[in-house]
Amino acid sequence: MTAVTLTSVLAQALPLGAGEPVIAVDVGGTDTKAALFDTSGRMLGLSRTPTPLDGERTAFSVIARVQELTLQFAADFPAVRPRAVGLLAPGLVDDDAGIGVLSTNLHWSNVPFKQLTEDLIHLPTTFSHDVRAAGEAEFRLGAARPYRNVVVLVIGTGIAGSLFINGRAHTGGGYAGEIGHSIVHPSGPLCGCGSRGCLETVASAGAIVRRYEEVTGIRLSGAREALALARTGDPAAALIWSEALDALALSIAQLAAILAPEAIVIGGGLAQAGDQLFVPLRERVSALLSFHRRPVIVPASIGENAGLLGGALRARDLVS
Amino acid sequence: MTAVTLTSVLAQALPLGAGEPVIAVDVGGTDTKAALFDTSGRMLGLSRTPTPLDGERTAFSVIARVQELTLQFAADFPAVRPRAVGLLAPGLVDDDAGIGVLSTNLHWSNVPFKQLTEDLIHLPTTFSHDVRAAGEAEFRLGAARPYRNVVVLVIGTGIAGSLFINGRAHTGGGYAGEIGHSIVHPSGPLCGCGSRGCLETVASAGAIVRRYEEVTGIRLSGAREALALARTGDPAAALIWSEALDALALSIAQLAAILAPEAIVIGGGLAQAGDQLFVPLRERVSALLSFHRRPVIVPASIGENAGLLGGALRARDLVS
Numbered sequence: 001m002t003a004v005t006l007t008s009v010l011a012q013a014l015p016l017g018a019g020e021p022v023i024a025v026d027v028g029g030t031d032t033k034a035a036l037f038d039t040s041g042r043m044l045g046l047s048r049t050p051t052p053l054d055g056e057r058t059a060f061s062v063i064a065r066v067q068e069l070t071l072q073f074a075a076d077f078p079a080v081r082p083r084a085v086g087l088l089a090p091g092l093v094d095d096d097a098g099i100g101v102l103s104t105n106l107h108w109s110n111v112p113f114k115q116l117t118e119d120l121i122h123l124p125t126t127f128s129h130d131v132r133a134a135g136e137a138e139f140r141l142g143a144a145r146p147y148r149n150v151v152v153l154v155i156g157t158g159i160a161g162s163l164f165i166n167g168r169a170h171t172g173g174g175y176a177g178e179i180g181h182s183i184v185h186p187s188g189p190l191c192g193c194g195s196r197g198c199l200e201t202v203a204s205a206g207a208i209v210r211r212y213e214e215v216t217g218i219r220l221s222g223a224r225e226a227l228a229l230a231r232t233g234d235p236a237a238a239l240i241w242s243e244a245l246d247a248l249a250l251s252i253a254q255l256a257a258i259l260a261p262e263a264i265v266i267g268g269g270l271a272q273a274g275d276q277l278f279v280p281l282r283e284r285v286s287a288l289l290s291f292h293r294r295p296v297i298v299p300a301s302i303g304e305n306a307g308l309l310g311g312a313l314r315a316r317d318l319v320s
Numbered sequence: 321m322t323a324v325t326l327t328s329v330l331a332q333a334l335p336l337g338a339g340e341p342v343i344a345v346d347v348g349g350t351d352t353k354a355a356l357f358d359t360s361g362r363m364l365g366l367s368r369t370p371t372p373l374d375g376e377r378t379a380f381s382v383i384a385r386v387q388e389l390t391l392q393f394a395a396d397f398p399a400v401r402p403r404a405v406g407l408l409a410p411g412l413v414d415d416d417a418g419i420g421v422l423s424t425n426l427h428w429s430n431v432p433f434k435q436l437t438e439d440l441i442h443l444p445t446t447f448s449h450d451v452r453a454a455g456e457a458e459f460r461l462g463a464a465r466p467y468r469n470v471v472v473l474v475i476g477t478g479i480a481g482s483l484f485i486n487g488r489a490h491t492g493g494g495y496a497g498e499i500g501h502s503i504v505h506p507s508g509p510l511c512g513c514g515s516r517g518c519l520e521t522v523a524s525a526g527a528i529v530r531r532y533e534e535v536t537g538i539r540l541s542g543a544r545e546a547l548a549l550a551r552t553g554d555p556a557a558a559l560i561w562s563e564a565l566d567a568l569a570l571s572i573a574q575l576a577a578i579l580a581p582e583a584i585v586i587g588g589g590l591a592q593a594g595d596q597l598f599v600p601l602r603e604r605v606s607a608l609l610s611f612h613r614r615p616v617i618v619p620a621s622i623g624e625n626a627g628l629l630g631g632a633l634r635a636r637d638l639v640s
Contacts, residue, residue, distance in 0.1 A: 092611065102611070149492060163578070165485050172469060172580025175613035182577035183608060186570055194610035195573075250506055253515075254574055257502035258483075260492025288503060290514035291412065291422070293495035 015141045015302060016041035016309055020319050021080050023073060023123075024311030025066050026088045026130055027051055029105045032065060033305075036073040037312045038080045043305070045076050051106070059100065059108040060116075062089070067121050083319045084124040086133070086311030087117060093129035094174040100127070101174050126314040129174065133310030134302075135162025136169060138265050140313055143301040147262040151255055152300065153179060155248075155270035157206040159199055165259070180204065182254070184247045202247040205270045211240045227273050245277075249284030252297065256285070260293040267300025274299070335461045335622060336361035336629055340639050341400045343393060343443075344631030345386050346408045346450055347371055349425045352385060353625075356393040357632045358400045363625070365396050371426070379420065379428040380436075382409070387441050403639045404444040406453070406631030407437060413449035414494040420447070421494050446634040452497065453630030454622075455482025456489060458585050460633055463621040467582040471575055472620065473499060475568075475590035477526040479519055485579070500524065502574070504567045522567040525590045531560045547593050565597075569604030572617065576605070580613040587620025594619070 018040055026033045032051045036044040047069075052061035066087060073082065091103030098114025113127040135152035138144040139162075144152055148167040154160050159180030163170040170176050180200035181193050188197025201207050205223035212226050213219055215236045220226055229237035252264055270277060282297050302309060338360055346353045352371045356364040367389070372381035386407060393402065411423030418434025433447040455472035458464040459482075464472055468487045474480050479500030483490040490496050500520035501513050508517025521527050525543035532546050533539055535556045540546055549557035572584055590597060602617050622629060 161578075165490050166488070168486070170485055170579070172613060175576075175580035176578065178577045178580075178612065181610070181612065182574045183570060186566070186608065191610075195608060195612075198577075246506070250503060254502045255578065256495075257498045257518075258481075258496065258575065258578060259490070260495035260498075288506065288515060290501070290511075292498065292501065293492060 015137075016043075016312055017141075019316045020083045022084045022086060022312050022315035022319075023070060023082045024086045024088070024308040024315060025069060026133075026307040026311060027062050027090070027106075028130065029090060032062075033308055034069045035305075035308050035312075036077055036080055036082060038077075043308070044080065045073055046305075046308075053106070056107055058106045059111040059113070062106075063113065063117050063120055066117055070121050070123070082123065084126070084315040085117065085121065086313070086315030087113060087125055087127050088130040088133045088307055088311045089113070089127070090130050092174045093127065093132075095126075095128045095132065095169075095171050096173075098125070098127040124315075124318045126311070126318055128311065128314055129162075129171075130307050131160035132162040132169065132171060132177065133314060134267065134306035135164070135177075135265075135310070136313060137302050137306040137310035138267065138300050139164050139169075141302060141309060142265075142306065143298050144263060144265045149259065149261045150263045150265060151177075151179070151259070151261050151295075152265045152267065154268040154300075155204055155266060156268040157204060159204045159268075163259070179251055179255070182251055184250050199247055199251050203244040203251075205268070208240055208244055208270075212237055215240070223270060224272070227276055231276065245280050245284055249281055249288060252281075252285050252295070253288035253292070256289055256292045256295055261295050262293070264295045264297045265300050266297065267302075267306065271299050335457075336363075336632055337461075339636045340403045342404045342406060342632050342635035342639075343390060343402045344406045344408070344628040344635060345389060346453075346627040346631060347382055347410070347426075348450065349410060352382075353628055354389045355625075355628050355632075356397055356400055356402060358397075363628070364400065365393055366625075366628075373426070376427055378426045379431040379433070382426075383433065383437050383440055386437055390441050390443070402443065404446070404635040405437065405441065406633070406635035407433060407445055407447050408450040408453045408627055408631045409433070409447070410450050412494045413447065413452075415446075415448045415452065415489075415491050416493075418445070418447040444635075444638045446631070446638055448631065448634055449482075449491075449494065450627050451480035452482040452489065452491060453634060454587065454620075454626035455484070455497075455585075455630070456633060457622050457626040457630035458587065458620050459484050459489075461622060461629060462585075462626065463618050464583060464585045469579065469581045470583045470585060471497075471499070471579065471581050471615075472585045472587065474588035474620075475524055475586060476588040477524060479524045479588075483579070499571055499575070502571055504570050519567055519571050523564040523571075525588070528560055528564055528590075532557055535560070543590060544592070547596055551596065565600050565604055569601055569608060572601075572605045572615070573608040573612070576609055576612045576615055581615050582613070584615045584617045585620050586617065587622075587626060591619050 092101035100111040161177040161179040185197035191198040230241040412421035420431040481497040481499040505517035509521040511518040550561040
């Protein structure tokens with residue numbers, strides 16, 4: 001009994017499993033997370049530091065940061081010799097080519113990150129989209145693992161998705177899975193992307209906070225506070241939350257008609273709402289569908305380090 | 321010059337190309353089309369007969385009809401020995417398993433058509449969805465051929481689609497590609513499928529006729545007449561056509577965000593509207609999108625026998 005329990009605790013603690021030692025670096029709009037993974041899949045030296053925002057030079061500062069991190073890991077964990085790097089970033093990313101196509105927030109376009117990083121640090125490097133890498137971790141190690149056709153949605157400041165079709169990631173040259181920029185209301189609010197009524201203008205954690213503040217003039221600490229207000233019957237919060245659920249349900253019903261996924265896995269900050277999200281969302285999706293294949297709608301299971309794990313998986317894929 | 325011209329005329333006449341001789345049978349809600357294809361890809365003995373609508377026994381009458389057609393082809397073209405049959409039907413079809421999952425109009429559910437037909441006629445048989453087979457013909461022989469990621473829409477009485485992702489058909493157990501039943505207006509008209517505001521309640525040729533008749537009380541011969549009225553400035557026809565274009569553009573913009581296809585190929589009766597459809601549709605889609613990958617939107621090229629050609633391709637795949 002004790003051995004079984006220990007093993008399962010260990011499996012939870014080490015979802016990555018055994019394999020080559022690698023480094024994963026997840027560059028966000030605000031912070032950069034990094035970790036070293038050893039041959040047992042243990043995560044070492046997890047760090048979170050501000051992303052170097054250097055205007056037009058940001059891409060190069062990011063690559064220099066990867067070099068610093070690599071040297072730091074070598075100093076701190078000399079016994080672990082990483083064989084590859086999985087570098088992740090937001091925006092439009094062509095995973096196959098290893099190119100950062102566009103990031104408005106990080107001021108780059110068409111930067112060959114994979115090549116430039118390999119030239120600097122002399123380790124095989126993958127360059128991938130942060131949300132797709134997190135989705136891949138869910139697909140290979142987490143809640144999406146039982147399914148071959150699945151959409152992983154990450155709902156936070158914005159909404160992004162990763163698609164797995166017949167067991168393979170579909171990236172569309174970096175343009176697929178942009179569920180947050182699928183239009184739900186053509187005459188809806190202007191989105192940061194330039195379109196109107198994108199899903200994320202109504203259903204992201206960021207939109208929920210912004211809409212509440214606009215309607216009431218009251219500042220919130222985050223979507224968690226808006227949801228707490230909705231629970232206690234605040235009318236503005238309840239209406240905004242209900243509209244977010246309606247929009248999300250509509251997009252999921254559209255995914256069901258178009259792709260017929262077996263499952264929708266939802267992660268990101270908003271998924272922490274738990275039953276307050278999943279129970280009414282399942283009801284709404286169910287009410288919208290008829291003959292369609294009904295996807296199960298479940299929370300992501302890997303948590304906030306899913307991106308790093310996905311980056312580690314992709315780095316290992318390069319060298320195994 | 322003459323030889324080149326003849327060759328290209330021949331290529332147009334024989335889009336299927338050389339291969340094993342096969343039979344294709346396309347069972348529609350009203351008519352059944354059938355043809356024999358010889359080793360050069362020539363279509364022989366094309367026939368169109370009423371689909372045997374025998375209530376609960378329709379599936380078995382359809383299979384018996386395949387046997388009759390096979391015997392008829394043997395009598396009429398004794399030199400052509402078909403090696404396989406491609407049988408097509410509407411409704412929910414599991415192409416991989418060869419099962420007719422559901423057809424409300426043809427009164428069947430979970431009929432193992434592939435197996436039953438093979439047992440009766442002793443020829444290898446594929447059983448596929450009619451629109452997906454037509455889409456496959458466009459993908460392998462027609463307008464969708466240059467692309468690896470493409471959605472083929474067939475807009476007629478209803479709207480159905482077939483998806484090709486990274487060069488492969490995605491069927492989702494028969495449930496994928498149901499763009500006609502992707503909801504564009506959650507509070508819109510009740511659809512025959514039981515949902516509300518499906519794309520095909522607004523944008524199909526059938527919906528355009530029905531909506532015009534409801535608004536004006538005037539009976540139309542078909543969508544072609546509604547579009548002619550819209551061109552001459554009839555306000556009801558112009559409004560209904562404009563709403564159809566808006567809905568279709570919205571669904572295509574959603575496909576762009578979700579799947580990022582390189583192309584949308586449109587066939588079926590409504591595609592015969594030509595520039596009256598494609599010019600304003602392209603403008604509307606373009607206005608909805610921002611950073612998204614913009615699909616080219618082009619007419620299908622194979623025409624009304626695309627289904628039969630797709631059935632022939634699938635039959636040939638079985639035996640070559």
